[in-house]
Amino acid sequence: MTPESAEKAEKAKKSNKERQFKGMSLTERKELRREKLIEAGIEAYGTHGFFSVTVKDICNEAKLTERYFYESFKKSEELFQTIFLQLIESLQQNVMQAVMKASPDPRIMIHEGLTALFSMLQNDPRMARIIYIDAMLVQELHNHATIHETMGRFDRMIHAFVMLMLPHLDRTEKEISLVATGLNGYVTQIAIRWVTGGFKHSMDDILTACETVFLSLVENFSKKV
Known part of the structure; x- marks a missing residue:
């Protein structure tokens, strides 16, 4: 194996590890965050009303940062x-x-x-x-x-x-x-x-x-x- 191919293999190995976390793929983790936001939205909107709730409120309820909100939704x-x-x-x-x-x-x-x-x-x-x-x-x-x-x-x-x-x-x-x-x-x-x-x-x-x-x-x- 050449140094270049060895380096590529190592990068691929690291990339694969990054994609997996607690047995979940990046797509699965994204979907899980989306579901948390939906549950948080039901609780926040259903308790306080849509016009009294901000994106920050939703994220606090879901225990996620705002960047994860915009990963799944463009706006409230x-x-x-x-x-x-x-x-x-x-x-x-x-x-x-x-x-x-x-x-x-x-x-x-x-x-x-x-x-x-x-x-x-x-x-x-x-x-x-x-x-x-x-x-x-x-x-x-x-x-x-x-x-x-x-x-x-x-x-x-x-x-x-x-x-x-x-x-x-x-x-x-x-x-x-x-x-x-x-x-x-x-x-x-x-x-x-x-x-x-x-x-x-x-x-x-x-x-x-x-x-x-x-x-x-x-x-x-x-x-x-």
């Missing part, structure tokens, strides 16, 4: 968007799973779907604040298209929910879409009031208020026109 809004999408995905999955398990009885489907939604919000007030308070403010103040489009996924989920409850519904797609949007708006406003009010209303009161509207749909919207 990008972290918030990532968190919002993650929480929305989790919320929607739980609601749809609850609905599918209760199929095909419409009344049970309605009850279980709404219970899954409001239970998740009550069990994790941080999620509730991020989705139903801060996300709404960020969308309004910054005209955030991603948040607006993502909230629209609830329209489509309710649309699918209506079709699942009423598979033989004799209505146009346009009618069902408008009703789904209305139902989403109704539930969203109930959720916002519940969250901003500190969950003072009982779960039973919240469920009754929402179930009444959904049950009216089952009773009246399925009638032929």
